[in-house]
Amino acid sequence: MSTMTTRWVVGCDGSKGAEHALEWCLANARGRATAVHVVQAWHHPTLVGAGMMVLPEVDVEPETAHPDPDRLAARFGEIGVDLTTQVEYGLTADVLLQASADADLLVLGTRGLGGFARLVVGSVSHQCATHARTPVAIVPSSAPLRGDIERVVVGMDRSAGACAALRWATEFAPASATIEVVGAWQPSSWGVSLDLYMQAADFDAAHASFDAIMDDVEASRPDRSFERHFVGGHPADALLDTADGADLVVVGERGQRGLKAALLGSTTTEVLHRAETTIVIVPSPTDES
Template sequence: MTGQIVVGVDGSASAAAAVEWAADDARRRGKALRIVHVCEQWVRNVGGTEYCLGALEAASDRAHEVAPDVELSTEILSGNVIDALVGESVTADSLVLGSRGFGGFAGMLLGSVSRSVAAHAAGPVIIVRGPTGERHGRIVVGYDGSQPSNVAMEYAIDQARARDAELQVIYGWQLPISSPYAAAYGSLLDKAYQQEVHAARERVVPWREKYPDVRIVDEQMCEHPVSALRKAAEAADLVVVGTRGLGGFASAVLGSVSHGVLHHVTCPVAVVRARQT
């Protein structure tokens, strides 16, 4: 991947954590960092330009503290926040955002801006909830062999290599039958599950062969993928998912698994979309 890492800020604590994550990521992967703040017209109309400049300056100072050697640029953008950030994603290596800004309800894990940008960005979007805290040395990726998950795997491998971290590949498979009569199909369900496990393990083999320098482990779980990823995330530095997997509707912008992970996983989450060529 080429281009700068772009981080959007608004002066919130969540955005400050995003700046720290983005600066650290830029340092690790040898990327330039671009910090942007979207100063909407209504803010300008009430004389809030100084606040916009202050938010950008504070973010820049923090980025310099975290990664003093990273090439850094800043810019005040105008227009609609979501449109401006999606526009930035077109040429960015990746776009980093806090999970919630100042708007919305305090109890919500994911704000409307973060959710919308993750759904419509042209490339990877990383959502950061707060300070990363303890380092686990592990990247988790959800992988089902679909094209979106292949793109997610490439990004996860890049992150694992940059961090010298283990890559844990998760495949969650929920039993297709859930009824009082499911016990009657016990042997068939067990056989189906074993076939799913075997297929999932085989899908990981080419990645190990292609990237022998990355420590890749895989785990198959008989439960919903969101639940499987949420559990794995408890000991992860980053969870990576594609925009859509094998299930769901082809026209859906963001699949149910990526949507569920964004809402339920508390460590940083990367939603990776294949770029249009």
């Protein structure tokens, strides 16, 4: 098993989603992390109204970052991982981003609300996935907690972020795991007016480009087991269909900066909101930002 990552940061707010994220860490940290840092953020409540008045007299500062830190530390100690905790004043996303700036992985739960809201990742998780410069694992309440990862699904679109995601997946997954790489070709939105033969030619060209990338990947990593999936259709649908029953989904961010820095790529965002298993978002290399 890989020792690529050494220090993980986990957001903790006392919710069931945060506890599930901690359990995911316990299931997967052995042999991958040497230290896990649990972070709890807090700030004074505000009264919505004239001037968003702060109510400093209300004491909401948590005493610890976890209800039972000693027991949690003992559980991580059993798998050879050191546990530390931190309670920090500030907006949750800002605190987590600062705490994970030099970490190898940031792990977060989702909001976990029912109904339509199950499709919407909490704002903190989304902000961290958008702005973190380290990989971010988002663990839905439906995500399996087994540590014996067997199937990892990776999105591939030839971008620097996608290539970084594939590299991360090959390092994180055990040697026995199968890494399923998914590419998709979607016709132009005005494709109804295009010659169907040209659409087929575009699909074939995209498929050939995907195969060329995978040929290089497989040649460079003969020790790994890869499966290729290339389909016509929306990339998010292709990823999620393939990810059914998988242990992990890994995608790259869009990699564009400037005015679009606050947005993840549309495919990554949709997968983030719809995935029922843990999704890891890998940032683009620094020289692409």
